[in-house]
Amino acid sequence: MSHAYVVVAEVRAGALRQVTLEALHAVSLLKEEGDSAAAVLIGSQITPLASELAEYLDGEVHVLDHPALENYNAEAYFEALTQVLGTLNPHTVVFGHTAIGRDLAPMVAAHLNAGQISDITAIQNTGTTASFTRPIYAGKAFEQKQFTDGPRVITIRPNNIPTAAKAANPATIVETEYSPAVDLKSVIKDVVRKTSGKVDLTEAKFVVSGGRGVKSAEGFKPLEELADVLGGAVGASRGACDAGYCDYAMQIGQTGKVVTPEIYIACGISGAIQHLAGMSQSRVIIAINKDPEAPIFKVADYGIVGDLFEVVPLLTKEFREILV
Numbered sequence: 001m002s003h004a005y006v007v008v009a010e011v012r013a014g015a016l017r018q019v020t021l022e023a024l025h026a027v028s029l030l031k032e033e034g035d036s037a038a039a040v041l042i043g044s045q046i047t048p049l050a051s052e053l054a055e056y057l058d059g060e061v062h063v064l065d066h067p068a069l070e071n072y073n074a075e076a077y078f079e080a081l082t083q084v085l086g087t088l089n090p091h092t093v094v095f096g097h098t099a100i101g102r103d104l105a106p107m108v109a110a111h112l113n114a115g116q117i118s119d120i121t122a123i124q125n126t127g128t129t130a131s132f133t134r135p136i137y138a139g140k141a142f143e144q145k146q147f148t149d150g151p152r153v154i155t156i157r158p159n160n161i162p163t164a165a166k167a168a169n170p171a172t173i174v175e176t177e178y179s180p181a182v183d184l185k186s187v188i189k190d191v192v193r194k195t196s197g198k199v200d201l202t203e204a205k206f207v208v209s210g211g212r213g214v215k216s217a218e219g220f221k222p223l224e225e226l227a228d229v230l231g232g233a234v235g236a237s238r239g240a241c242d243a244g245y246c247d248y249a250m251q252i253g254q255t256g257k258v259v260t261p262e263i264y265i266a267c268g269i270s271g272a273i274q275h276l277a278g279m280s281q282s283r284v285i286i287a288i289n290k291d292p293e294a295p296i297f298k299v300a301d302y303g304i305v306g307d308l309f310e311v312v313p314l315l316t317k318e319f320r321e322i323l324v
């Protein structure tokens with residue numbers, strides 16, 4: 001029996017999110033001969049992005065383009081998405097494990113009477129069984145889960161699964177008429193971005209994070225310069241956010257964002273367990289702290305004992321010479 005796989009695409013600042021291409025790769029890991037793949041793209045004036053998305057998928061891209069869908073609204077997006085899912089009859093729906101994916105996926109799972117496995121970091125498919133790896137206990141251990149039956153809803157943690165390669169045959173674009181049927185209980189009037197927006201924190205390959213050791217909002221400047229040179233993003237500990245040095249949108253950890261960059265540079269962060277929950281799966285961790293006993297050094301691959309205000313500008317200078 002053939003199965004239908006559906007990826008729910010995400011757009012950020014007018015571009016496709018990288019996690020969407022990772023979700024497409026997840027489908028290629030799961031799909032068997034004869035199965036179909038589709039992506040659903042929801043937004044306003046996003047039709048040009050549909051052609052871009054179509055290059056990565058041998059199947060169909062369903063586009064719901066409507067002014068009411070300009071900004072994410074759970075009710076409207078759920079209504080639009082379920083309109084399309086009704087025609088696709090999916091066996092597996094794949095979301096990014098992002099703010100939107102985490103919001104929509106359980107609603108869709110309930111709607112489809114599906115099981116859900118969230119925050120997947122790896123997929124093993126033997127052809128007869130697919131196992132999904134996900135972190136538990138705030139990243140201290142991993143578990144492997146399997147579905148007993150479909151339909152299935154999964155969410156993919158950004159930066160863990162490779163992105164899809166371009167398809168031999170680009171997907172067919174199917175434009176679907178969206179007519180809002182429900183009276184929305186809420187409407188988005190405005191979106192105020194609290195981060196620089198240059199690079200998405202959860203998808204960044206390089207993250208430079210500051211803690212209370214940064215000492216002020218001004219103290220984040222050298223970190224921003226280092227992140228700029230690396231083409232990365234700036235994060236923070238809750239200590240730094242609580243102290244008012246930066247916005248909570250930058251917080252990494254148990255009650256903040258989870259990041260898994262290639263390189264995580266922790267500056268003036270002690271390494272509390274709640275912070276580690278958001279960054280310990282980074283490929284390489286570099287810690288800069290003037291206290292040699294700071295717990296962050298226990299998880300760091302490279303540790304620099306020193307004053308961040310001396311070390312960070314030196315790193316920026318060196319990287320600028322190598323990279324720029």
Ligand code: FAD
Pocket residue numbers: 210211212213214236237238239240251252253254255256267268269270271272273274275278288289290291294306307308309
């Ligand atoms: P501190 O622990 O004060 O560490 C500052 C570090 O900076 C020290 O190690 C010091 O040696 C170093 N330092 C000072 N000056 C310099 C300098 N000039 N150069 C180099 N190093 C310097 N925390 C999170 O981060 N994320 C979360 O999501 C989170 N969730 C939480 C949820 C709960 C329920 C609770 C109870 C706590 C949570 N916390 C979280 C808070 C966490 O327990 C810590 O309090 C917090 O991470 C500490 O932040 P910090 O490392 O920046 O500050």
